[in-house]
Amino acid sequence: xxxxxxxxxxxxxxxxxxxxxxxxxxxxxxxxxxxxxxxxxxxxxxxxxxxxxxxxxxxxxxxxxxxxxxxxxxxxxxxxxxxxxxxxxxxxxxxxxxxxxxxxxxxxxxxxxxxxxxxxxxxxxxxxxxxxxxxxxxxxxxxxxxxxxxxxxxxxxxxxxxx
Amino acid sequence: xxxxxxxxxxxxxxxxxxxxxxxxxxxxxxxxxxxxxxxxxxxxxxxxxxxxxxxxxxxxxxxxxxxxxxxxxxxxxxxxxxxxxxxxxxxxxxxxxxxxxxxxxxxxxxxxxxxxxxxxxxxxxxxxxxxxxxxxxxxxxxxxxxxxxxxxxxxxxxxxxxxxxxxxxxxxxxxxxxxxxxxxxxxxxxxxxxxxxxxxxxxxxxxxxxxxxxxxxxxxxxxxxxxxxxxxxxxxxxxxxxxxxxxxxxxxxxxxxxxxxxxxxxxxxxxxxxxxxxxxxxxxxxxxxxxxxxxxxxxxxxxxxxxxxxxxxxxxxxxxxxxxxxxxxxxxxxxxxxxxxxxxxxxxxxxxxxxxxxxxxxxxxxxxxxxxxxxxxxxxxxxxxxxxxxxxxxxxxxxxxxxxxxxxxxxxxxxxxxxxxxxxxxxxxxxxxxxxxxxxxxxxxxxxxxxxxxxxxxxxx
Numbered sequence: 001x002x003x004x005x006x007x008x009x010x011x012x013x014x015x016x017x018x019x020x021x022x023x024x025x026x027x028x029x030x031x032x033x034x035x036x037x038x039x040x041x042x043x044x045x046x047x048x049x050x051x052x053x054x055x056x057x058x059x060x061x062x063x064x065x066x067x068x069x070x071x072x073x074x075x076x077x078x079x080x081x082x083x084x085x086x087x088x089x090x091x092x093x094x095x096x097x098x099x100x101x102x103x104x105x106x107x108x109x110x111x112x113x114x115x116x117x118x119x120x121x122x123x124x125x126x127x128x129x130x131x132x133x134x135x136x137x138x139x140x141x142x143x144x145x146x147x148x149x150x151x152x153x154x155x156x157x158x159x160x161x162x163x
Numbered sequence: 164x165x166x167x168x169x170x171x172x173x174x175x176x177x178x179x180x181x182x183x184x185x186x187x188x189x190x191x192x193x194x195x196x197x198x199x200x201x202x203x204x205x206x207x208x209x210x211x212x213x214x215x216x217x218x219x220x221x222x223x224x225x226x227x228x229x230x231x232x233x234x235x236x237x238x239x240x241x242x243x244x245x246x247x248x249x250x251x252x253x254x255x256x257x258x259x260x261x262x263x264x265x266x267x268x269x270x271x272x273x274x275x276x277x278x279x280x281x282x283x284x285x286x287x288x289x290x291x292x293x294x295x296x297x298x299x300x301x302x303x304x305x306x307x308x309x310x311x312x313x314x315x316x317x318x319x320x321x322x323x324x325x326x327x328x329x330x331x332x333x334x335x336x337x338x339x340x341x342x343x344x345x346x347x348x349x350x351x352x353x354x355x356x357x358x359x360x361x362x363x364x365x366x367x368x369x370x371x372x373x374x375x376x377x378x379x380x381x382x383x384x385x386x387x388x389x390x391x392x393x394x395x396x397x398x399x400x401x402x403x404x405x406x407x408x409x410x411x412x413x414x415x416x417x418x419x420x421x422x423x424x425x426x427x428x429x430x431x432x433x434x435x436x437x438x439x440x441x442x443x444x445x446x447x448x449x450x451x452x453x454x455x456x457x458x459x460x461x462x463x464x465x466x467x468x469x470x471x472x473x474x475x476x477x478x479x480x481x482x483x484x485x486x487x488x489x490x491x492x493x494x495x496x497x498x499x500x501x502x503x504x505x506x507x508x509x510x511x512x513x514x515x516x517x518x519x520x521x522x523x524x525x526x527x528x529x530x531x532x533x534x535x536x537x538x539x540x541x542x543x544x545x546x547x548x549x550x551x552x553x554x555x556x557x558x559x560x561x562x563x564x565x566x567x568x569x570x571x572x573x574x575x576x577x578x579x580x581x582x583x584x585x586x587x588x589x590x591x592x593x594x595x596x597x598x599x600x601x602x603x604x605x606x607x608x609x610x611x612x613x614x615x616x617x618x619x620x621x622x623x624x
Binding site for chain 1: 545546548549550571572588590
């Protein structure tokens with residue numbers, strides 16, 4: 001997963017997200033669905049009769065479905081640093097691709113919540129003068145997030161333009 | 164209190180600049196508002212206050228009134244006394260506040276527009292307020308009030324300094340000459356307001372609802388209350404707009420675009436060159452046959468939105484050509500959305516969507532009854548986005564959004580998918596190249612080197 005090179009001649013050099021984010025999301029999914037499955041099974045089993053405990057399987061189906069969905073969503077996230085702009089592409093059903101020129105960046109933010117920190121992850125958020133252009137790359141390795149921040153800030157200064 | 168240098172000639176070394184006060188009329192205005200509010204509150208209390216006032220002797224009554232005037236008069240005087248403004252090489256500084264001191268530093272090179280407004284009362288006393296539009300300024304960051312002459316002189320000086328002239332020169336230059344581009348006659352304005360379909364549509368419920376309410380409740384007051392909100396809307400759409408858009412004048416000067424308008428409250432807005440983020444051309448249904456259009460504009464940090472309230476299409480495109488240099492509205496060739504895909508994504512209304520891309524602008528059109536054409540110069544594009552939902556994907560269409568700095572997004576909806584994908588990257592490239600050749604923030608300074616010499620052209624600005 002080497003970065004920093006730009007395929008100006010060919011297509012953009014896309015970079016995917018590291019696996020940490022997928023692990024984080026899948027762990028959360030497993031915890032919640034298993035918890036709900038147990039609660040449902042025990043609840044219905046005690047109140048309506050032991051046979052109803054099978055309803056808990058519903059949550060296990062949700063788990064299987066969500067497992068696949070999270071995988072697809074994670075694979076769809078990618079970004080590319082080009083000579084003059086940053087590309088971010090995401091979404092499976094609702095696809096979205098954003099181009100933010102470096103010269104338009106007003107602020108680059110690196111955030112990391114408590115859960116993200118536990119899994120060793122950080123997000124990079126770019127702000128331009130337009131509030132609608134929210135460009136966020138979640139689930140990066142902190143070192144990569146900081147490298148990206150420094151590089152984007154440096155490029156933004158070099159190519160800075162007014163409104 | 165400051166060791167002020169010789170009057171007017173502040174050296175470029177930017178020492179402590181000369182501080183000035185607002186017009187002496189200001190304390191009167193500031194005191195008047197709380198006095199009126201107190202009297203209003205008392206009057207609203209009705210009986211109780213009336214009895215309380217009746218209990219007092221005549222002498223006490225006069226004393227209470229005098230006390231009220233004294234307290235608020237002192238407040239007005241002190242708030243005026245402690246408000247100063249100064250112009251330095253790079254900023255306008257406004258110091259204010261009695262207990263909580265507040266200093267606003269408004270950077271002149273970030274200036275987006277200058278407004279001089281003269282509300283009715285202020286016009287009678289010959290004063291005006293001046294507001295600098297910079298992103299993030301608040302309502303209180305305006306200079307109210309200055310004498311009219313001073314306001315105009317200050318505007319000229321601020322614009323000259325913002326344009327990049329030396330301070331001594333900025334004072335000497337005075338008001339830049341202007342050339343009138345367009346004037347809206349009262350008759351045109353009235354006709355255009357009468358042709359507003361929305362107002363007529365409001366009249367139907369506006370007449371039937373009170374009649375029904377009256378019939379049901381047999382109380383004329385209930386009917387009156389039910390009609391009030393609609394009357395308000397009709398007022399805002401007709402008389403309110405007439406008052407603000409009366410005698411609309413668009414002129415051009417080296418300082419930028421001048422907009423003067425208003426019947427009771429006069430407003431004079433100046434938008435320096437290269438500040439317009441987005442122009443929108445609105446063509447309501449009934450206006451289209453007469454070839455009338457309304458032109459709106461977006462400037463970052465400013466609340467003026469109208470450029471031309473009503474004009475013929477030719478006159479409007481002449482004005483737009485001055486605002487966005489090199490743009491010819493008639494030459495834009497719009498291409499509609501593909502019938503096969505769009506018909507199922509947005510039934511009926513898909514026909515209103517169209518897109519035109521010229522070397523200067525990105526223009527997207529939408530709406531069938533009221534047709535709106537949004538135009539963004541490539542140099543003002545902040546980011547470009549491509550979005551596509553599952554349904555649109557099945558039909559092979561996609562949307563392309565262009566975000567500008569005035570917090571508005573222009574969307575080209577329902578483009579064929581391969582076109583949208585190439586448009587995304589082509590638009591990013593176009594925005595980059597036209598940014599490199601755009602005018603500097605200080606518009607009278609030398610133009611940056613030609614675009615082919617590469618990036619970093621504006622670093623000195």
